[in-house]
Amino acid sequence: MSEERLALLDVYIEQAGYDEVPDMIKGIHFTVQQGELVGLLGPNGAGKSTTIKSILGLLKDFKGKISFMGENKSYAYIPEHPILYDELTLWEHMEFAASVYELDRAVFLERADDLLHRFRLLDEKHQLPGKFSKGMQQKIMLILGFLNKPDVYIVDEPFIGLDPKAIKDFLGMLEEERKRGAGILMSTHVLDTAERICSSFVLLSGGRLVANGTLQDIQKQCDMPDATLFDCFHSLL
Numbered sequence: 001m002s003e004e005r006l007a008l009l010d011v012y013i014e015q016a017g018y019d020e021v022p023d024m025i026k027g028i029h030f031t032v033q034q035g036e037l038v039g040l041l042g043p044n045g046a047g048k049s050t051t052i053k054s055i056l057g058l059l060k061d062f063k064g065k066i067s068f069m070g071e072n073k074s075y076a077y078i079p080e081h082p083i084l085y086d087e088l089t090l091w092e093h094m095e096f097a098a099s100v101y102e103l104d105r106a107v108f109l110e111r112a113d114d115l116l117h118r119f120r121l122l123d124e125k126h127q128l129p130g131k132f133s134k135g136m137q138q139k140i141m142l143i144l145g146f147l148n149k150p151d152v153y154i155v156d157e158p159f160i161g162l163d164p165k166a167i168k169d170f171l172g173m174l175e176e177e178r179k180r181g182a183g184i185l186m187s188t189h190v191l192d193t194a195e196r197i198c199s200s201f202v203l204l205s206g207g208r209l210v211a212n213g214t215l216q217d218i219q220k221q222c223d224m225p226d227a228t229l230f231d232c233f234h235s236l237l
């Protein structure tokens with residue numbers, strides 16, 4: 001990534017956590033630049049979700065600074081577990097999101113149609129998503145996230161539950177958004193996909209930052225010049 005690119009998200013976490021352990025994560029800083037896809041990696045319990053909660057402003061004892069920059073200073077959060085209203089249809093969810101984002105009606109209708117088509121949910125648009133499969137519900141979260149075309153995406157483990165076609169559609173959409181200039185932070189355990197699609201990585205362990213940089217930077221840090229991300233990950237942890 002070139003140095004002149006704008007940092008859209010600047011994360012500086014001095015410490016954050018929960019009542020019992022207020023410093024569950026500590027000393028974590030990194031940026032997400034325009035057009036960059038940053039993989040947030042680490043074993044179970046490493047602090048990935050806590051980092052995301054800190055960025056979203058959900059932790060009361062947070063110490064540090066989170067700065068969103070960019071044209072609109074807008075972001076979308078795509079959670080790991082779908083959060084849906086039982087009494088709203090898929091289309092009503094989309095209309096609700098559009099009104100929160102204050103999207104122009106014509107823009108909304110065009111994007112909505114495109115997204116429903118891409119994720120193959122056109123036939124289900126007037127149905128209640130409560131009875132949809134987990135993967136279909138996950139696709140709704142992706143659709144709602146992509147609707148606003150924000151500056152920054154924060155995506156928590158998107159691959160679990162999606163079928164291979166949906167993963168391909170999702171990755172295609174991410175690529176388009178990167179090309180548009182959006183920055184993406186994505187937590188995942190799927191290291192081979194992360195290695196293929198991410199431009200840089202933030203590796204956490206035990207609530208601390210273990211590595212931050214491109215695959216090349218991380219290979220250098222491990223002194224394993226041709227190693228895969230998977231091998232570097234295990235060497236560093």
Ligand SMILES: Nc1ncnc2c1ncn2[C@@H]1O[C@H](COP(=O)(O)OP(=O)(O)OP(=O)(O)O)[C@@H](O)[C@H]1O
Nearest residue numbers: 018019020024042043044045046047048049050051
């Ligand atoms: N609400 C909470 N209250 C207290 N401790 C919590 C809470 N949520 C998470 N933790 C603890 O914070 C630590 C980091 O958890 P976190 O969910 O951030 O890890 P993660 O890297 O996202 O893990 P996974 O890959 O399993 O999702 C863990 O030790 C966990 O037990």
